[in-house]
Amino acid sequence: MKEKAKSDGVETVWDRFEEQQPQCGFGQLGLCCRNCNMGPCRIDPFGEGPSKGVCGATAGTIVSRNLIRMTAAGAAAHSDHGRETALVFKEIVEGEVPGYEIKDEAKLNSIASRLGVNTDREIEEVAKDVAEIALEDFGKQDDEVISFANAYAPESLQQVWQELDVAPRNIDREVVEIMHRTHMGVDADPLNLNLQGIRAALGDGWGGSLIGTEFSDVMFGTPEPVESSANLGVLEENKVNVITHGHVPILSEKIVEAAEDEEMIELAKSKGADGIVVAGMCCTGNEIIMRHGIPTAGNFLQQELAITTGAVDAMVVDYQCIMPSLTDVADCYHTKVITTSEKAKLPGAEHIEFDPAKADKIAKQIIKTAIENYPARKEEKIGIPEEKMDGVVGFSVESIVDALGGSLDPLLEAIKEGQIKGIAGIVGCNNPKVEHDEGHVEVAKKLIANDILVVGTGCWSIAAMKDGLFKPEAAELAGDGLQAVCEQLEIPPCLHMGSCVDNTRILVAVSAIAEALGVEPSQLPVAGAAPEWMSEKAVSIGTYFVASGIFTVLGTTPPVLGSNEVVKLLTEDIEEVTGGKFAVESTPNEIADLMLDHIASKRKELLG
Ligand code: BF8
Ligand code: SF4
Structure with missing residues (x-):
């Protein structure tokens, strides 16, 4: 798809990332301050220039x-x-x-x-x-x-x-x-x-x-296991394709309903389409795949590429992680980018403001706009890749407990027996600083091979799904112990727990396990990682996990290296008080190794 973008003359996030090189060293180290107009000030990291702001x-x-x-x-x-x-x-x-x-x-x-x-x-x-x-x-x-x-x-x-x-x-x-x-x-x-x-x-x-x-x-509805599929191949050439991108299920739920409406389907047919496909993207995609099995077109770094298929009739966005570049990309095709939140407008997009009080009417209006745009497709520019992957999603804490037969005991037993060595949470974004999805997938694979049950959210989930890690057969990639547990429970070795706000499901699960064992969350053989994080939301997520006792490894470096004091605080001192701390490693292998070491040492302390 990157090649198609290039030949269609579309600039993507990777092109702009290249153009930004080399990125500002002061910014990377966190040493630039613009908090008042005596500045901007910057500190010389080498100790030769200024050591203080104005x-x-x-x-x-x-x-x-x-x-x-x-x-x-x-x-x-x-x-x-x-x-x-x-x-x-x-x-x-x-x-x-x-x-x-x-x-x-x-x-x-x-x-x-x-x-x-x-x-x-x-x-x-x-x-x-x-x-x-x-x-x-x-x-x-x-x-x-x-x-x-x-x-x-x-x-x-x-x-x-x-x-x-x-x-x-x-x-x-x-x-x-x-x-x-x-x-x-x-x-x-x-x-x-x-x-x-x-x-x-x-x-x-x-x-x-x-x-x-x-x-x-x-x-x-609380998610329950459901089969679905992910990747750009979920789009269909002969149907009206609507992508819902962003974060809030309040809108996307209604889009899903409106697309199933007979009147809308008939309208689509009257325009020559065979029907309507709604596909998710980013976290609003996670919300509707978890609850309804609506397929996901892709994660953060695929938003521009989705439009590049030439077959997206509308991309409906609410807020967060929406690249302002979308309207530029859409200009090269027929796609309508539709903004829906008063908080998030894009120059060049059509704005159809969503109002929960008129939800059904507005959702239909949005679907109708997509349908009416279908005949405007530029045939010569259509190219949907075949790739899509099936998997099982929908693992809320409630549905995990159900899968375990009504209580956490079988899981705790498997951990005590060593069939499952520990639990890892992998979360967060994509970032052009990392090969797309590689961090997510490779960390997960190494962990499951070492009998670590992996749970996760956000763009990690979509990466894992595209790689087949949500198929029950992916248990074959797991170590013998985890494989046996997965086969017995008929679950994949990696569990999709939802969108980024749903990291709270992981907090709730960890708390429940800790309480069942009568220990602190920090004493559990548990670790977290955000191999490709980029957003400020991820900073907040990482921080609340660490403050809740969880060892958390970051795959891209946060802008803190300009202060040894702060680095020491976040990677060492904080552990003495909350039991959790941050670490940074760049390769998937090293990220997984740090998590495995941590889990092994916690196992030893807890179980001897
Ligand atoms: O909240 S993982 S790129 S989509 S910020 Fe954004 Fe990051 Fe994806 Fe969802 Ni979360
Ligand atoms: Fe920041 Fe102080 Fe410089 Fe103002 S004077 S920009 S607050 S360092």
């Missing part, structure tokens, strides 16, 4: 401020998504959004029970209280930990947060406080700055993202 800020201050601003943006993105989900949920209860419903009452009751809400009432009453508590977590002004973190995080973990004074008090407030503290002339202490970064990240993982996941399950 205001006197040191490398440690500048690196820390820059890093936690990344965390703030990531936490904000996730949590704003979570808020949107909670607001629609509240509107369901108030009867303002007729297109949505409470689909999974059992899940709602389980959330309510965790929150201490009385479930012995009409479901609407329960829902009202749960929605109120969630929205309070975004707005309350006291210093108590947010209710969701309090309800979901293990007691021992919360104690650590209290001791460090990093328990999140309000999901939004922690983000605002980062912006305040990093303003010129406020917090200059690297440790203090990073602690606030941790607090905001915890507000994301145990707050905003968690609310996003839980409420989406209630409204759209």
Whole structure:
């Protein structure tokens, strides 16, 4: 597809990445500060030029401020998504959004029970209280930990947060406080700055993202194993192809429904198409593949390539990870890029604003726009690759427990017996700094070969699926122990747990395992990795995992190397307090080795 792009005269992310070389060294090290207009200032990493900014800020201050601003943006993105989900949920209860419903009452009751809400009432009453508590977590002004973190995080973990004074008090407030503290002339202490970064990240993982996941399950159903397929080959030449790209299931769920509407299918046929294909991309793709088995066209680095097939009649986007280049690429074909969120408009795109109160009508309007664009295809530019891969997805914590026969015991037993040596979470993006998907796939393969059960989310999941790792037969690539477990349970050795907000499913799973064994999450033979991460959301994710006791390996270097103090804090000192820490390794082999070593040493400590 890269070659097709070239011959069609399309510039891609890889071309622009080349043009950016060499990238700015100060930026890479985190040593550039633009936080006030006495600057911009930069610190000489070699100690020959300035060691302080105009205001006197040191490398440690500048690196820390820059890093936690990344965390703030990531936490904000996730949590704003979570808020949107909670607001629609509240509107369901108030009867303002007729297109949505409470689909999974059992899940709602389980959330309510965790929150201490009385479930012995009409479901609407329960829902009202749960929605109120969630929205309070975004707005309350006291210093108590947010209710969701309090309800979901293990007691021992919360104690650590209290001791460090990093328990999140309000999901939004922690983000605002980062912006305040990093303003010129406020917090200059690297440790203090990073602690606030941790607090905001915890507000994301145990707050905003968690609310996003839980409420989406209630409204759209908790995922269960379902077969589907992934890669650009899921597009069909003779059908209207609609790609839904972005993050929020509130829109993509409705797109899926509208495309199944008889009236829409008839309209597509009247334009000469055989039907309508909806395919996902990035995390909104993960949301609809997990819940409905809707195929996924690709992950982050494939968004431009999808349009390059010449067969995408509309690419519908909401927000996050949407490249502004999409409209340039679309200009070379007939594709309509349709923006839907007031928060995320693209010059050159058609804007059809989504409003949950008129969800069905707007979703149909979007599908109709795609259908009407079908006859505009440029025949000579159509070229859909054949590649697609099948697999089983849909592994929520609930469905994993079901697959295990109703309790975690068989998994714990397999870990104790050594059939499964440990559990690894692989998450995150694509990044042109890494060969597309190679980090994701190779790390996963090495881990399963060593009897590590792999779970993951985000663009990792799509990479793994395209490589066949979600097929039950992929168990053949696993070590003997893991293979036997997979065959017995009829599951693949790598489990798709959802979108990036659904990393909270991993937090919940790890907490449940730790509680079942009566230990801290940090004592478990568990490790995480983000081999190809690029987004600020990934910074927040990595931080909340480390602050929840999980050893986390990054495959691309975060901009912190300009301060030894900060590097030591994140890769060594933090382990003494939270039990988790970061490491950075660039090759998949080394990433997997670090995880294997960590898991082996935790096994030894835990099981002898
Ligand atoms: O939230 S993994 S590139 S799509 S940021 Fe984006 Fe990264 Fe993909 Fe989903 Ni997550
Ligand atoms: Fe320079 Fe300090 Fe202003 Fe940053 S805050 S730009 S280091 S003077």
